[in-house]
Amino acid sequence: MAEAQIIVSHSRESGIVAIASGEQYPWAHTALAESGLRRDDGVHHLPADGNGTTVVDLVKCAKRHRTSVHTSSRRFIGDAARDLARQLPCQLDTSVEICSHPAWQEDLVPWIWDSGEVGRALQHERIPYAATLTGTVNGTTLLFVERPGRQLDYLVEDDDSTLL
Structure with missing residues (x-):
């Protein structure tokens, strides 16, 4: 890199x-x-x-x-996150999280619920940006990242498994 x-x-x-x-x-x-x-x-x-x-x-x-x-x-991750938010049944605010320095992607770890595919991606791949979708009622947050190595796929992590 x-x-x-x-x-x-x-x-x-x-x-x-x-x-x-x-x-x-x-x-x-x-x-x-x-x-x-x-x-x-x-x-x-x-x-x-x-x-x-x-x-x-x-x-x-x-x-x-x-x-x-x-x-x-890919299209800009902020647009993809807003499109996802419109498809879900709850009201969600979206924001883009920039991890310019590689070490900053550790700031995304609090949104990881388990050691699944998103957790592995954060541990082993460079994630320069992500999006968060936060429930306006209950504050639940989804972490939305581009799937490393795939041109069109995304990964979504629900911080407490209540939205997905």
């Missing part, structure tokens, strides 16, 4: 989004800022007005900052 990388994906609501990742993630943040992407809760967005920065500009700037750029084959 690169010391610093930018993961680019498409968001239905925000257009092109980018997330900094890697042990040297500050290099990626610098490239994103210099490229003119605006930051909102750890997620960077290309300007929506169509003027200014392009993905090509971002790649050029990232190279100057020793940062690689990777395009995700």
Whole structure:
């Protein structure tokens, strides 16, 4: 894995989004800022007005900052989490959890209920971001991550097995 990388994906609501990742993630943040992407809760967005920065500009700037750029084959995890929340029978708030530094993915462990597939993924794979879906009534939280090694699959963990 690169010391610093930018993961680019498409968001239905925000257009092109980018997330900094890697042990040297500050290099990626610098490239994103210099490229003119605006930051909102750890997620960077290309300007929506169509003027200014392009993905090509971002790649050029990232190279100057020793940062690689990777395009995700998946849609933005925040969109996927909101789509899942709409399909469930309870009211859920969604948020994206950014784990720019590899050690930060340990912050996701409190949402793990058992040592199943999500737990194994957190122990053995790099998870640079996840989404949480939190029940507005009972506070139960689902952890939603992309399944490592699969292009379209996701993993969901219910923190107390009451929603699923």
